[in-house]
Amino acid sequence: ATALAALAAPVFAQTAFTVNGQTVSVADQQELMKVLADRGVKDQKQQLEAARSILAQEKLIEEAAKKANIAQDPAVKALIAERQTEIYSAELVRKNAAAHPLTDADLKKTYEEVKKQYDPNEIKVRHILVKTEQEAKDIIKSLNAGGDFATIAKEKSLDQGTAAQGGEIPFTNIRRIAIPGFAETAMALNKGALLPVPFHSALGYHVIQLQDKREVPLPSFDALKPQIQNLAAQRQAQQYMADLMKNAKIAEAAPAKKKSSK
Numbered sequence: 001a002t003a004l005a006a007l008a009a010p011v012f013a014q015t016a017f018t019v020n021g022q023t024v025s026v027a028d029q030q031e032l033m034k035v036l037a038d039r040g041v042k043d044q045k046q047q048l049e050a051a052r053s054i055l056a057q058e059k060l061i062e063e064a065a066k067k068a069n070i071a072q073d074p075a076v077k078a079l080i081a082e083r084q085t086e087i088y089s090a091e092l093v094r095k096n097a098a099a100h101p102l103t104d105a106d107l108k109k110t111y112e113e114v115k116k117q118y119d120p121n122e123i124k125v126r127h128i129l130v131k132t133e134q135e136a137k138d139i140i141k142s143l144n145a146g147g148d149f150a151t152i153a154k155e156k157s158l159d160q161g162t163a164a165q166g167g168e169i170p171f172t173n174i175r176r177i178a179i180p181g182f183a184e185t186a187m188a189l190n191k192g193a194l195l196p197v198p199f200h201s202a203l204g205y206h207v208i209q210l211q212d213k214r215e216v217p218l219p220s221f222d223a224l225k226p227q228i229q230n231l232a233a234q235r236q237a238q239q240y241m242a243d244l245m246k247n248a249k250i251a252e253a254a255p256a257k258k259k260s261s262k
Helices: 002-008 026-038 044-067 074-099 104-117 133-144 149-156 182-187 221-246
Strands: 017-019 022-024 121-130 168-173 199-201 204-215
Touching: 017 044, 022 044, 026 044, 074 221, 104 221, 121 133, 121 149, 121 182, 133 149, 133 204, 168 204, 182 199, 182 204
Parallel strands: none
Antiparallel strands: 017 022, 121 168, 121 204, 199 204
16 A cells, blocks of 8 residues: 555655745646646656746746836736737637637638639749839840840849849749739740830839749648648637627726715
8 A cells, every 4th residue: 555655646745835935835836847747848857846946936026026016017017918818819719729620621621712812823033123214224225235134133233132143033923022013014024035114113123034934733732731720720710819809799888977075
């Protein structure tokens, strides 16, 4: 019986301890040890040492914060509320996901939605960005006369991200090109063609040459399954939060009645 009792007891006995007179109970230590175990700390001695260290630090910080009256600072209150909301949100989303696990049918539905929105077109272009329209026109003229695109790009392009590569933007899906109209303008060109007029954007004036274009089909469901799972989980979380707001009863509160003085 003694041997069985020894086996059933924790390997490392815990005792309550105090930090500047504040008690840290055995129960508090055990609860934190369970959390640490869930986070991957499997060694019980390490769990106990970490739990005692964390709880001692919490007590010391709480004590120091009370002395400094930090909790009454409006900015601190707002931060605490914000952090609390983040923690509650994450836990609510986790519980909802556990209660409503995504099925293969859910994932395939998400895949089909992605497929509908997917654009297979990719372009490979070279461009030179300059400040004025006249500069761009002069460069186009020079290129038509036999000038070397890469050399001019290295010398004159304001786009430091591509100038060193001779103005080249490698194959990129047109949906990922952030400059409005840039991808569509380039796509309309034939391979190897130079846009005859400068393209104007918020950044300046672009000289554009289409090097190549191609269509890249969306990978299969199986190939994208991990990404689809993440996307479906994100959408599930967003829908859960949207439903909370949708079903909430939010109304203006009636003004408080003033107490009549006699």
